[in-house]
Amino acid sequence: MKNWEKNIRKVVPYTPGEQPKKSQIIKLNTNENPYPPAPGVKEALAHFHTDDLRLYPDPVVTDLVDGIAQFYQVDPSQVFVGVGSDDVLAMLFMTFFNSKKPILFPDITYSFYDVWAEMLRIPYTQIPLDDAFRLNPSDYKCENGGIVFPNPNAPTGELLPVSAIEEIVQANPDVIVIVDEAYIDFGGESALPLIDKYDNVIVVQTFSKSRSLAGSRIGFAISNPTLIKYLNDVKYSFNSYTMDRITIALGTASIRDRAYFEQTTEKIIKTREWTKEQLRALGFVFGDSKSNFIFAMHPDVSGVELFEALKKNDIYVRHFGKPARINEYLRITIGTDEQMHKLIDFLKKYLNKLEYNKILDIVSSYCATYIGRSLSSSFLPNSNKEIVARLLDETNSAVNLLIRKGEIPLSDIENIEVCIKNLKSYNSLGAKSLLDVANVLRISRQLHHYFFDDEEFDLSDFSILADLFSMLYYNKNMEDTIFNSIIDEDTIADDASKALSSLRKNRRKLEQDVRDKLSNFIHSASYSKYLMDSIITIRNDRFVVPVKEEFKEHISGAILDISASGSTVYIEPSTVFELNNKINAVKVQEAIEIEKILKGLSLMLCPIADRLKVTIDIIGRLDFIFARAKYSKRINGIRPIITDSKEITLLGARHPLIDKKVVVPIDISIGKDYSSLLITGPNTGGKTVALKTVGLFCLMAYSGILLPANENSSLYVFDNIFADIGDEQSIQDSLSTFSSHMINIIDILKESTSNSLILLDELGSGTDPVEGAALAISILSYLKSINALVCCTTHYQELKEFALVTDGFENASFEFDIENLKPTYKLLVGIPGKSNAFAISKKLGLDEQILNVANAHLKEDKVSIEELLKNIYDNKLKVEKQVEETEKNLRQVEALRKSLEKKQDDVLEKRAKMLEDAKLEARDILLSAKEEATEIIHELSASVDLKQANNLRNKLNDKIRNINSVHYSGQDNSFEAISENDIKDGLNVYISSLGTSGTILGNVVNKSNEVQVQVGSMKMNVKLSDLRKLSGNVSTSKSTGKVTTEKSSKTKVISPEINVIGQNVDEAIYVIDKYLDNCASANISPVRIVHGKGTGKLREGIHSFLKKHPHVKSFRIGTFGEGEMGVTVVEIK
Secondary structure, eight states: OOGGGGGOOOOOOOOOOOOOOOSSOEEOSSOOOSSOOOHHHHHHHHTOOGGGGGSOOOTTOHHHHHHHHHHHTOOGGGEEEESHHHHHHHHHHHHHOOSSSOEEEESSSOTTHHHHHHHTTOOEEEEOOOTTSOOOGGGGOSOOSOEEEESSOTTTOOOOOHHHHHHHHHHOTTSOEEEEOTTGGGTOOOSGGGGGTOTTEEEEEESSSTTSOTTTOOEEEEOOHHHHHHHHHHHHHHOSOOSOHHHHHHHHHHHTOHHHHHHHHHHHHHHHHHHHHHHHHTTOEEOOOOSSEEEEEBTTBOHHHHHHHHHHTTEEOEEOOOSGGGTTOEEEEOOOHHHHHHHHHHHHHHSOTTOHHHHHHHHHHTOOSHHHHHHHHHOOOOOOHHHHHHHHHHHHHHHHHHHHHOSOOOOOOOOOHHHHHHHHTTOOOOHHHHHHHHHHHHHHHHHHHHHHOOTTSOGGGGHHHHHHHHTOOOOHHHHHHHHHHEEETTEEOGGGOHHHHHHHHHHHHHHHHHHHHHHHHHHSTTTGGGBSSSOOEEETTEEEEEEEGGGGGGSOEEEEEEOTTSSEEEEEEGGGHHHHHHHHHHHHHHHHHHHHHHHHHHHHHGGGHHHHHHHHHHHHHHHHHHHHHHHHHHTTOBOOEEESSSOEEEEEEOOTTSOTTTOOOEEEEESSSOSEEEEEOOTTSSHHHHHHHHHHHHHHHHTTOOBSSOTTOEEEOOSEEEEEOSOOOBTTTTBOHHHHHHHHHHHHHHHOOTTEEEEESSTTOSSOHHHHHHHHHHHHHHHHHTTOEEEEEOOOHHHHHHHHHSTTEEEEEEEEETTTTEEEEEEEETOOOOOOHHHHHHHHTOOHHHHHHHHHTSOHHHHHHHHHHHHHHHHHHHHHHHHHHHHHHHHHHHHHHHHHHHHHHHHHHHHHHHHHHHHHHHHHHHHHHHHHHHHHHHHTTTTSOHHHHHHHHHHHHHHHHHHHTOOOOSOOTTOOBOOGGGOOTTOEEEETTTTEEEEEOSSOOOTTSEEEEEETTEEEEEEGGGEEEOOTTSOOSOOTTOOOOOHHHHHTTSOSEEEOTTOOHHHHHHHHHHHHHHHHHTTOOSEEEEOOOTTSHHHHHHHHHHHHOTTEEEEEEOOTTTTGGGEEEEEEO
């Protein structure tokens, strides 16, 4: 360090709010006034004489000082003007805070205070605000050198009453108390009256906030004339002309327009209070701000996350990283009504009570790159049907691709946007930046190969992803050149250029020469005794030896370093001066050559800068798509059908944030037969979860995330989803549960349209039940009148009755197990919830007499409706129990039928084999007989009647032909021929020409004497003469016992699809193996194996089996419309 550097005054500077250069943003980060300055300001600027700029301005700023004095009804001698309140406060610090005692100010305050104190070497103590961010006057009743604090506080917005300020002033009569009132005009009471009562009070204000002149920088202080004189003395000693002529003219015009000032501040106050209500309804926590901003935090979302999400959507607010206890808070400037509505709309989507942000957090955890994580954390649901469908198709295709090809080769990449900008400007990149770019090229290449390099892979099923993968740019030569030239960010490879290789070879030779000389030196008898250690080391890039401090005069050379203890000096012997100089010269040449290499590599990349930008964007987008796919795969998600009709149908819907082991699937439908669904049931019975499931499923689908539900679930794309869920009671703001809900509902009613989905939890609760029910009915009626879709939970009996008798409404309830006193979480649509209060109380042991008295207090119509609901409920349970028993019996019958069929098939197969063996034996006998007869005829040809012998031989030939032409199909000769009178619809028959059975369709025989018969899934016309009656004992269902040699016959009776749902892996493999053998014999391909989705174990077992099967050429998961992950399509060899 140079000596003069020790005298520099070093401070940590103040960090001003960000001033983005982008247009079309919502800027709520620096507490600027959203409205223009007073009309007189514009007029003053228009009439300003630019010739006057050649003259110095008025040093005492008379016009502006007089205007301020007149506005605040003080004497001009009590007014001091500066270039913004920052300039005024800095002057105050210099003028009045010169004691050796520390000045006092809050720990959470305007962050310029400690900067000025550090810069001016003023000792200071920061007094912590309390847990509610309020200043406690008693904390300032201690010895100090002055006090300064903002009121209202910046950045919390909390206002200290004048009485509390006076308490501080009274306790500190010997020091100056500065009250910084930058935001006082937005609803606070100024401390100005105190300046007449106390001689140590100074009030500071600004034109930046309430008068819309932040760009002109005008601040002022008001106090007694004595303090103002001291302040001016410092100012004139520092800079006499602190304010320019234009600013003086504009400020004067502004202070004279009281009406406009009051009008704009009132508008901001009104907007602030509306914004408070909206933020409170969204779950934000904040104090009662009396400034033009709100200092708020959300208990479920980090401040940094919200700050970044808002910024990515061009909404700028302020986030403070310190002190730590405000790290979760955001300071939100009050803008215009339009700006604040856009802010709230964004927050409603981002911070909805449907826990959508938690889904995004999980999706984000699957992202591999910073771009993917950024997209995920800030992604908002889309309300465009075509875009939603595309997002879902992207995710669905990615899921299928993961199943087919395994993990996508994605890993994190560095942010190379700055590198790209430098490349566009033809600037050279450093080694690390080049490696980062090469890594992007490598990942891009791996992604491209992952998708395109499998020649047998059918890309037609993944066209929506093919476009993205095809946009990836990669260049293996460039990639290899960089990786071969740069070993790591600190090391360039020797062979990066011939010149570098030569220089390094020369350097290594020179270094070895130095080491040899020094080695001789340290091992020589003359010098070794002077050395601290017999080693060679490096100091200042030169080779040295460690010498004992007391012998340094005995070594000829230069001292380059001394150890911390001073006992060792590092000397460069004079014998290696020249060699060290040569080494350093080579190093300089080496550095120049490395710069050339890096420049050359950078120039190589310059032409592809734009393509690199596209590539990193595509990598990030693919990362986000596959993150959605991985999460969708984990939750066994399906692609919902996006409908044109305003309907929601969710089948087996499982809330994704509840453990899949305990979540109870629900079926829920809205929009087809009714537009409003009212759900009743016990507390913690699942009502709120049902609401959240409906809303969350919509948001997930609108974001391209597959749904954990059953196939054929469908959704409509709404313009908006409004939710009022949970208890938002606020003790601090004295808002009841009812009031909090009603604030949110009022806003929902204002914003709702016919294309909205409304989710209301416990509508009308928190107030008188009669009034609450009446309000709820009125609200629901209004929402029905605008054709919005509504799902609502309630406990009110009146709402159940209303839904029973009103068109467009439907009741639903969650079942409650009275025996075990716990909910079953089973949703019963069409059944209004029954009150279980009496039944539960009785079960818990409440006295029977008390229950009877309570029952007597119920109105007669109340009792009758309760009885009606009870009967409906009980009948529903009985029906369900009967259905369950019937289904159980049917399953038993089906199992018995299959068992009998199998036994019958086994018998038929054995009999068929016996008959076949017998006929083969008979054929052999006849052939033998034929040979014997031929031989006899030959021997007796001369003496026996040849005609008779030949007749015998021909007879044998006919019998042999009859045996050879036999087509056995497991049927016996007991079949009887069918006449026209026997024909009737549904009659089971045997078709002798096909060797199979079928069923007659209709009762008509056509002119060709044919009857229509259904065989399997085929219908055909068959000659009446080709039909036979089936005996009652012959099975007509499966043809597993058939023996046939005709492939065409088999093709007609084998279905191209087999269903193995419900079977375990071993059972399914046995059936599929036999099925594939039959398909291969019949030349049927492709075929479909229906195995369902389930846990995926059956699908995985089948796929493992198919990989090794000799008849399987290839297989794939079904596409959209084919059954997707529940179906495997197989190509037969």
